Amino acid sequence: MSLNAIPLREALKFWTKLGFISFGGPAGQIATLHQELVEKRRWISERRFLHALNYCMLLPGPEAQQLVTYIGWLMHRSWGGILAGTLFILPSLFILIALSWVYLSFGQVPWIAAIFFGIKPAVTAIVIHAAYRIGKRSLHNSVLQGIATTSFLIIFILNLSFPVIVICAALLGAWGGKRYPKYFQITNAPHQEQERHCGEALIDDHTPTPAHAQFSLKKTVRHSLIVLVLWSVPLLGLILIFGWKTLYPQIAWFFTKAAFLTFGGAYAVLPYVYQGAVDQFQWLSAGQMMDGLALGETTPGPLIMVVAFVGYLAGHIQHLIAHSDPFWFGVLGACVATWFTFLPSFFLVLVGGPLIESTHGKLSFTAPLTAISAAVVGVIANLGLFFAYHVFFPLGIGGPLSWISVFISLFAGLALFKLNKGIFPVLTGSAMVGLLSYLMNNLLA
Numbered sequence: 001m002s003l004n005a006i007p008l009r010e011a012l013k014f015w016t017k018l019g020f021i022s023f024g025g026p027a028g029q030i031a032t033l034h035q036e037l038v039e040k041r042r043w044i045s046e047r048r049f050l051h052a053l054n055y056c057m058l059l060p061g062p063e064a065q066q067l068v069t070y071i072g073w074l075m076h077r078s079w080g081g082i083l084a085g086t087l088f089i090l091p092s093l094f095i096l097i098a099l100s101w102v103y104l105s106f107g108q109v110p111w112i113a114a115i116f117f118g119i120k121p122a123v124t125a126i127v128i129h130a131a132y133r134i135g136k137r138s139l140h141n142s143v144l145q146g147i148a149t150t151s152f153l154i155i156f157i158l159n160l161s162f163p164v165i166v167i168c169a170a171l172l173g174a175w176g177g178k179r180y181p182k183y184f185q186i187t188n189a190p191h192q193e194q195e196r197h198c199g200e201a202l203i204d205d206h207t208p209t210p211a212h213a214q215f216s217l218k219k220t221v222r223h224s225l226i227v228l229v230l231w232s233v234p235l236l237g238l239i240l241i242f243g244w245k246t247l248y249p250q251i252a253w254f255f256t257k258a259a260f261l262t263f264g265g266a267y268a269v270l271p272y273v274y275q276g277a278v279d280q281f282q283w284l285s286a287g288q289m290m291d292g293l294a295l296g297e298t299t300p301g302p303l304i305m306v307v308a309f310v311g312y313l314a315g316h317i318q319h320l321i322a323h324s325d326p327f328w329f330g331v332l333g334a335c336v337a338t339w340f341t342f343l344p345s346f347f348l349v350l351v352g353g354p355l356i357e358s359t360h361g362k363l364s365f366t367a368p369l370t371a372i373s374a375a376v377v378g379v380i381a382n383l384g385l386f387f388a389y390h391v392f393f394p395l396g397i398g399g400p401l402s403w404i405s406v407f408i409s410l411f412a413g414l415a416l417f418k419l420n421k422g423i424f425p426v427l428t429g430s431a432m433v434g435l436l437s438y439l440m441n442n443l444l445a
Helices: 008-021 025-040 046-058 063-106 110-138 142-157 162-179 217-242 247-261 266-280 286-298 303-318 327-350 353-357 363-392 403-417 423-444
Strands: none
Touching (some): 008 025, 008 063, 063 286, 063 303, 063 327, 110 286, 110 403, 110 423, 162 363, 266 363
C-alpha cells in the first residue's frame, strides 16, 4: 500500500484533533496513539509502531510528541512530521498561557487557592507513581536497580545536578555494556501486545522504508543547517533586544540544554527544570512549580508543556512592577520556553532519525541509554520525596504536619496504584477534596 494513500489534509485533521484530546500524560497519549493509529485507522502496523516508539524512547525529550512527529514524517515527509508535532503541542500552549494568567491573576482567591491546595498532594502521588511505573519497565535486574538507588542517594545527599548524573550514568552504561552486556540489554519493549489481525496497514511490517526516510549525508547537513538557523536567529535576536544576561536569553539557553540532557521522557525533564527554575534562577517557587505540574497534567498535550507555565510566570513576574500589563511578557516567556524545548525534538527525529535507525538495537548504542533510564528513576523518586516534604510540612522543618494533605496524597496513591485510575480523575477528585475542606472550615469558623 502506498504511503500517500492518506492525504496530508486528512492526516492534519487527525493531528489537530489529537492535540485537543491527548490527556493522561505520556502513557495515556501513547495508548491513545496506539488505539487510533494501529487498531482503528490502520495507518501503521503493531511492529512498526513499536519500532518507532522504541526509537523515541531512547531519545531525550517528550517521547509522545516525538512519536507523533516520527509517524507524520514517515507518512508525509519532513513537513508532515513538522505539522504533526506542532499540532500536538499548539493547543496546550494556548491553554496553558490562559491558565497561567488566571493562576497569577486569581490564584489568591480563597476557593481557587483551595483547589490548588487539594491538587498539590495528588501531584506528589503522581510523581511517585511515575517513578514506580518507569522503574517497573526499566529496572529489570539488580545492576540497574543499583544504579537507580545510587542516583537517588547522590542527588538526595549531595544535591548533584541532573546533567552530571546523566553523564556519569552514560559512561557507566558504555563501560558496562562491554564488560557485562547481559545487564544492559533491553529485554522488554514497552506497550507490547500481540499482533492484531485487522487487515493490512498503510505502513505494514513489510512496507519498505520510503526514500525520504533513508539516510543521506547531503540531506542531513542541509536539515541540520536549517535547524541551526532556527535556533540561533531567535537566540541572537533575544540577546540583541534584551542582553545576554537577561531573562529571555537565559530561558532559551536553559531549555535548550533541558531538551538535550533529559533522557527518559517527560518526567525526567522535571527534576532538571525544577533545579534550574526554582533553585538556580528562582523564576518561581517550589509551590508554583507544583501548581504548574498540576496544570500540565490536566491539559491536553505533552506533560513537558509545563515549561510554558514556567516561562510565562518568569516573564510575567519579572515585569509585574515595571509594566502595568505584564501579560505579553509572560506570553513571550512561554513561547520562548516552548520553542527552545521542542526544536531539538524535531531535530532528533527529522535529522537524526535515518542515521540512528541504522544503529537501533545495537548494544553499544543502547547500553548507555539503558543506564540513564535507570538513573532517571532515582532522580524522579527524589523529586517525589521533595514534593512530599513541601506539601506535608508547608511551614518547613519544625512546622505542623498537614494531615489533610497526607490524606489527599494517600487517596490519590490508592487511586493510582490499586484502582488504576487515570491522572485526570485523580486530580479532579483531589481538587474537590481541597475545595470541600475549605468550605467545611468556613462553616465551622
